Amino acid sequence: MPRRFAMVIDRKLCVGCAACVVACMNQNESFGYSRCRVTERLTGSYPNLRLDIFSERCNHCEDAPCVPVCPTGASHHSAHGLVEVHKDKCTGCRACVAACPYDARFPGSDGAVSKCNFCEPLVHQGREPACVAQCPTQAMVFGDINDPQGELRRLLDTRKAQVLKPEAATRPHIFYLEARP
Amino acid sequence: MLFRSLCEMCFWRCGVRATVENEHITRLEGHPTHPLSRGRLCPRGLGGTGAIYDPDRLLQPQIRIAERGAERFQTVSWDDALDQIAARLRPIIAQHGPESICGLVHMQSDSHPIHFLKALGSPNTATPSYTECRGPRDAAFILTYGQEVWSPEITDIRNTRCLTLIGYHLGENMHNTQVQDFAHALRNGAKLIVADPRFSTAASKADHYLPIRAGTDLALLLAWIHVVLAEDWIDHDYLARYATGLPELREAVRDTTPAWAEAETGLPAAQIVESARVMAAARPAVCVHPGRHASWYGDDVQRTRAIAILNALFGSYGREGGFYLPVSSKIPAYPLPPYPKPRKPSADGKGSRHPFAEKTGAWGLVRATAEQDVYPIKAWIVSGADPFHSTPDPRMVQKAIDQLDLLVVVDLLQGEIAGHADILLPECTYLERYDDLHAPPGREAYVAVRQPVVAPLGASRPNYDIFRDLGLRMGLDAYYPWKSWEDYLDTRLQSAGLSLAQIRRDLHIATGQTTQSLAPDHRFPTPSGKIELHSAQLAEKGFDAIPRYTRHARPDPGWFRLLNGRSPLHTFSRTINNPALGSIQRDNDLWLNAAAARQLGLRHGQQVRLTNQDGATAGPVRLRVTERIHPECVYMVHGFGHQARGMKRARGQGASVAALFTRFQVDPIMGAAGRNHNFVRVEVA
Numbered sequence: 069m070p071r072r073f074a075m076v077i078d079r080k081l082c083v084g085c086a087a088c089v090v091a092c093m094n095q096n097e098s099f100g101y102s103r104c105r106v107t108e109r110l111t112g113s114y115p116n117l118r119l120d121i122f123s124e125r126c127n128h129c130e131d132a133p134c135v136p137v138c139p140t141g142a143s144h145h146s147a148h149g150l151v152e153v154h155k156d157k158c159t160g161c162r163a164c165v166a167a168c169p170y171d172a173r174f175p176g177s178d179g180a181v182s183k184c185n186f187c188e189p190l191v192h193q194g195r196e197p198a199c200v201a202q203c204p205t206q207a208m209v210f211g212d213i214n215d216p217q218g219e220l221r222r223l224l225d226t227r228k229a230q231v232l233k234p235e236a237a238t239r240p241h242i243f244y245l246e247a248r249p
Numbered sequence: 250m251l252f253r254s255l256c257e258m259c260f261w262r263c264g265v266r267a268t269v270e271n272e273h274i275t276r277l278e279g280h281p282t283h284p285l286s287r288g289r290l291c292p293r294g295l296g297g298t299g300a301i302y303d304p305d306r307l308l309q310p311q312i313r314i315a316e317r318g319a320e321r322f323q324t325v326s327w328d329d330a331l332d333q334i335a336a337r338l339r340p341i342i343a344q345h346g347p348e349s350i351c352g353l354v355h356m357q358s359d360s361h362p363i364h365f366l367k368a369l370g371s372p373n374t375a376t377p378s379y380t381e382c383r384g385p386r387d388a389a390f391i392l393t394y395g396q397e398v399w400s401p402e403i404t405d406i407r408n409t410r411c412l413t414l415i416g417y418h419l420g421e422n423m424h425n426t427q428v429q430d431f432a433h434a435l436r437n438g439a440k441l442i443v444a445d446p447r448f449s450t451a452a453s454k455a456d457h458y459l460p461i462r463a464g465t466d467l468a469l470l471l472a473w474i475h476v477v478l479a480e481d482w483i484d485h486d487y488l489a490r491y492a493t494g495l496p497e498l499r500e501a502v503r504d505t506t507p508a509w510a511e512a513e514t515g516l517p518a519a520q521i522v523e524s525a526r527v528m529a530a531a532r533p534a535v536c537v538h539p540g541r542h543a544s545w546y547g548d549d550v551q552r553t554r555a556i557a558i559l560n561a562l563f564g565s566y567g568r569e570g571g572f573y574l575p576v577s578s579k580i581p582a583y584p585l586p587p588y589p590k591p592r593k594p595s596a597d598g599k600g601s602r603h604p605f606a607e608k609t610g611a612w613g614l615v616r617a618t619a620e621q622d623v624y625p626i627k628a629w630i631v632s633g634a635d636p637f638h639s640t641p642d643p644r645m646v647q648k649a650i651d652q653l654d655l656l657v658v659v660d661l662l663q664g665e666i667a668g669h670a671d672i673l674l675p676e677c678t679y680l681e682r683y684d685d686l687h688a689p690p691g692r693e694a695y696v697a698v699r700q701p702v703v704a705p706l707g708a709s710r711p712n713y714d715i716f717r718d719l720g721l722r723m724g725l726d727a728y729y730p731w732k733s734w735e736d737y738l739d740t741r742l743q744s745a746g747l748s749l750a751q752i753r754r755d756l757h758i759a760t761g762q763t764t765q766s767l768a769p770d771h772r773f774p775t776p777s778g779k780i781e782l783h784s785a786q787l788a789e790k791g792f793d794a795i796p797r798y799t800r801h802a803r804p805d806p807g808w809f810r811l812l813n814g815r816s817p818l819h820t821f822s823r824t825i826n827n828p829a830l831g832s833i834q835r836d837n838d839l840w841l842n843a844a845a846a847r848q849l850g851l852r853h854g855q856q857v858r859l860t861n862q863d864g865a866t867a868g869p870v871r872l873r874v875t876e877r878i879h880p881e882c883v884y885m886v887h888g889f890g891h892q893a894r895g896m897k898r899a900r901g902q903g904a905s906v907a908a909l910f911t912r913f914q915v916d917p918i919m920g921a922a923g924r925n926h927n928f929v930r931v932e933v934a
Contacts, residue, residue, distance in 0.1 A: 081432040083420030083450050085817035089833050090295035094276045099299060100832035114842060114876045115460035119453035202278060204289045204425055205432035247454065 069214040074241040081207035084121035088199035095198035125184035127240030134164035169236040253756040255699040257679035258293035299829030307675035308707025335722035355634040361712035372591035377639035380610030389553035395774030411531035418449040423817035446879035470555035472510030482529035484564030494783025501795040532563035534570025547914025547923035551796035567767035575690035603920030618649035628655040638822035641910035663895025682711035697757035825899035836903030869934035870904035
């Protein structure tokens with residue numbers, strides 16, 4: 069099986085502190101820019117409430133709408149399922165920004181379209197993405213979804229998981245473990 | 250290149266690893282083996298590059314050239330600035346004595362102004378972390394167990410089977426190691442009980458969320474104690490061996506039934522009973538957390554005493570999953586002559602007005618300065634603190650400043666207090682300096698030291714150089730015998746068989762001791778040698794020997810109790826201007842219960858203004874209409890609402906909670922300033 073990178077985030081552990089957002093800013097962008105964000109959804113009424121916290125970024129979708137809309141081929145799938153942007157081919161037309169159901173793309177600090185690449189340069193060196201490495205609660209797990217021995221696979225096999233906007237049918241590769249069994 | 254140091258984005262002091270390229274810090278991450286970071290940092294620690302490379306940083310000494318508060322300064326040399334401070338301090342000391350100089354300081358580099366002021370003979374140095382924050386909880390644990398709760402707290406969250414948080418919003422107050430341990434406990438299936446009028450992040454993870462009416466926590470605690478005694482969930486052997494005062498406790502809580510507490514707290518009696526049983530089932534691996542920012546209502550020592558007592562009943566103190574017995578490295582102090590004995594006691598009334606105060610209180614010094622009724626206080630040295638954001642009441646802070654002949658401010662940025670300075674000195678950031686050794690009580694004894702990663706920007710300097718140069722100008726040579734700060738550190742480390750070279754290489758050195766378990770004949774450092782459920786010490790001074798509930802005033806219709814707390818992205822008012830952290834959370838918002846908002850005709854996202862019972866105002870601030878808060882209170886994150894022109898990004902963003910702290914109730918036991926007594930009206934801005 070070819071390697072296919074994915075991320076699992078345990079919502080039972082995530083406190084929404086945004087360490088991922090700052091770690092990404094340090095690793096990939098500059099002040100004011102990050103490829104990660106934290107969102108919250110609340111349901112119920114006081115005091116019977118449910119708060120869902122999501123650490124969000126590019127979902128590296130299998131059927132990524134941002135890839136076919138790109139007129140220059142800058143937006144593409146690279147090895148191991150990553151969705152990446154060739155900066156030199158990007159004209160900044162932002163068709164991909166509009167196409168992304170997750171609002172994961174934005175004009176970056178250098179003007180070109182930016183987005184999470186799972187810290188590909190770090191992963192290439194055998195390290196974890198910066199957000200995963202620094203997450204204080206260790207809520208984030210990165211790995212190869214096709215590795216039957218991997219922690220990521222184990223979590224997906226043993227815990228209930230959801231993806232964001234399943235109705236978009238993009239086959240996203242960030243999985244959120246349910247906070248409660 | 251990788252460098253190691255200790256973080257100072259808050260007071261926790263995690264190990265950091267900094268990547269430096271061309272003398273520029275490009276990345277910060279958690280030091281892999283430091284006991285407090287374990288390879289990870291919180292968002293503020295990761296955002297430390299924003300502290301060092303903030304374009305608004307103070308980089309030159311300055312003197313004031315217009316009236317105080319006009320924020321107009323002229324750049325001067327260090328020699329001019331320090332000469333002028335010395336020249337102005339001398340006549341103040343000659344006329345009024347050294348006690349007329351007062352230090353309001355914070356963060357680890359506060360040890361340097363404190364040393365300077367003690368060497369001068371002043372008894373008046375305070376950090377706001379005592380009477381404005383942690384003091385009541387530490388006093389309560391000293392009264393009960395003979396020992397404070399320390400920082401990092403000695404709570405064994407990592408191994409707990411049940412964690413109970415009372416108004417303590419772990420995860421929003423982002424203390425790295427503690428949050429790591431919290432997540433570890435949740436992963437292992439520990440039960441979580443959260444009592445908070447606000448549905449906090451922690452509450453959203455709780456097995457039992459208790460939406461308590463603000464200000465009634467002591468009623469809940471006394472009802473829990475009642476249930477635990479009535480249903481006999483106590484650890485009899487533990488109490489017989491280690492505690493005293495059980496019969497008096499039984500008597501005191503006979504009537505604090507869950508039904509009684511229901512009327513006070515608004516919590517169903519059945520929920521009070523059920524949550525008590527959940528804790529009991531986990532004993533002794535249960536941790537009822539004593540909190541950290543504990544200065545709420547002026548009866549905070551007694552509230553935290555009830556927490557201490559409840560833990561004792563479960564036998565959790567000194568047991569795995571409850572509280573561990575800390576150990577620490579003993580590093581001898583640098584050999585120095587004793588400080589001169591102050592001619593007068595500290596002006597806040599520590600030990601007399603408030604008999605169980607262990608430390609001088611910041612608001613007490615501000616009060617004594619404003620009123621000038623203890624003895625003249627004519628100069629302030631403020632370092633790393635801003636009384637306008639930390640200390641009630643803002644009108645009293647202003648009145649105090651108006652009494653001063655000299656106000657020296659040392660800081661990284663030109664915030665509110667700096668705008669009033671006569672002389673403003675630029676301290677360098679934690680990434681550009683050492684500090685004193687750090688050997689905190691904890692699970693394992695170690696010593697670590699902050700160390701410079703890059704050279705200070707501009708003319709900014711570390712406090713150990715600033716105050717040494719000032720000390721030498723004041724003739725305090727005997728208190729500054731070291732050749733350099735490295736020499737000071739190395740001398741201390743050598744006296745413990747260690748060296749600066751070793752600690753520079755390793756960042757932290759474990760010194761061998763690890764936490765022990767409670768010995769059968771363990772004596773607690775209290776007068777009785779036992780855990781004091783009933784406190785004869787308190788009784789002797791006329792206080793309740795066992796906590797007794799008194800009802801606090803509640804807001805009238807149309808008014809809301811103002812509560813405040815933390816964001817994981819910010820530390821006090823210090824980080825709001827940080828270009829990394831401020832870009833993620835630029836401002837705060839005002840949380841208001843959705844039903845209450847409907848009644849007032851207010852909409853989510855509207856700009857509103859707050860007015861308190863004394864006419865103090867804050868805002869405009871964005872309104873968050875939410876189900877996540879009790880209808881009797883509103884909530885804001887502390888630290889926002891800067892007005893200082895020197896903080897260009899933070900200025901005008903959000904609202905200041907502290908601006909509304911005109912009313913506070915003083916804890917008579919140790920002098921804490923309980924500030925949750927302010928009520929506000931909310932109107933469209």
